[in-house]
Amino acid sequence: MVRLPEALVTARLHLRCPVMDDAGAIFRSYAQDPQVCRFMVWVPHASVAVTQDFIASCLAAWATGSRKAFVITELGESEPIGMLEARMQGSMVDIGYVLAAQHWGRGFMPEAIQSLTAVALQNPEIFRVQASCDTENTPSQRALEKAGFGREGRMERYTVHPNISAAPRASFMYARCR
Numbered sequence: 001m002v003r004l005p006e007a008l009v010t011a012r013l014h015l016r017c018p019v020m021d022d023a024g025a026i027f028r029s030y031a032q033d034p035q036v037c038r039f040m041v042w043v044p045h046a047s048v049a050v051t052q053d054f055i056a057s058c059l060a061a062w063a064t065g066s067r068k069a070f071v072i073t074e075l076g077e078s079e080p081i082g083m084l085e086a087r088m089q090g091s092m093v094d095i096g097y098v099l100a101a102q103h104w105g106r107g108f109m110p111e112a113i114q115s116l117t118a119v120a121l122q123n124p125e126i127f128r129v130q131a132s133c134d135t136e137n138t139p140s141q142r143a144l145e146k147a148g149f150g151r152e153g154r155m156e157r158y159t160v161h162p163n164i165s166a167a168p169r170a171s172f173m174y175a176r177c178r
């Protein structure tokens, strides 16, 4: 079983397990925002009830250990500003992430990804942390590069991003290995 801590602290951020009370802030700050959701595999949440259902699914997954979705807050704050999820896939961990638009451009996500990746790669059975992103999602590519990930290739027709098209689109695969 991959061991990831329940919480992580970086220079500026706190990553922790979500609680149901986070739903309102997550909904308001980014989950309903079409700009934020453009390259996500989900559509903007229509109501806070959708966010609550999502948090319930995260909590169930934390309990089994199959994936761990960390809420991101600024140090000393309690309001979520984004999430970083680790999905356990044997000897590798696949990550996904999202940040409220008002916090873009401050290097927060590279900082969070770098921290979680370092901890994941300390597990003896984990050799690889990977992420895929749309070939047009330059901010995500830059965040991964700043977190020490290398681009490994382009995968055609890899992911459906429903806010853009119903047809699967090309993605880049990034990874950091040990």
Ligand SMILES: CC(C)(COP(=O)(O)OP(=O)(O)OC[C@H]1O[C@@H](n2cnc3c(N)ncnc32)[C@H](O)[C@@H]1OP(=O)(O)O)[C@@H](O)C(=O)NCCC(=O)NCCS
Binding pocket: 035, 036, 037, 039, 040, 097, 098, 099, 100, 103, 104, 105, 106, 107, 108, 109, 110, 132, 133, 134, 137, 138, 139, 140, 141, 142, 143, 146
């Ligand atoms: C991808 C994302 C998490 C990056 O997080 P971040 O903390 O803003 O990352 P950084 O501050 O390192 O900025 C990364 C890049 O975003 C772009 N960027 C910076 N400020 C920006 C802004 N205000 N608006 C739009 N893009 C911006 C730049 O290309 C920057 O790269 P650079 O530093 O080389 O100029 C964030 O843009 C986001 O949440 N996007 C929507 C969700 C998403 O696409 N998730 C990834 C799915 S694979």
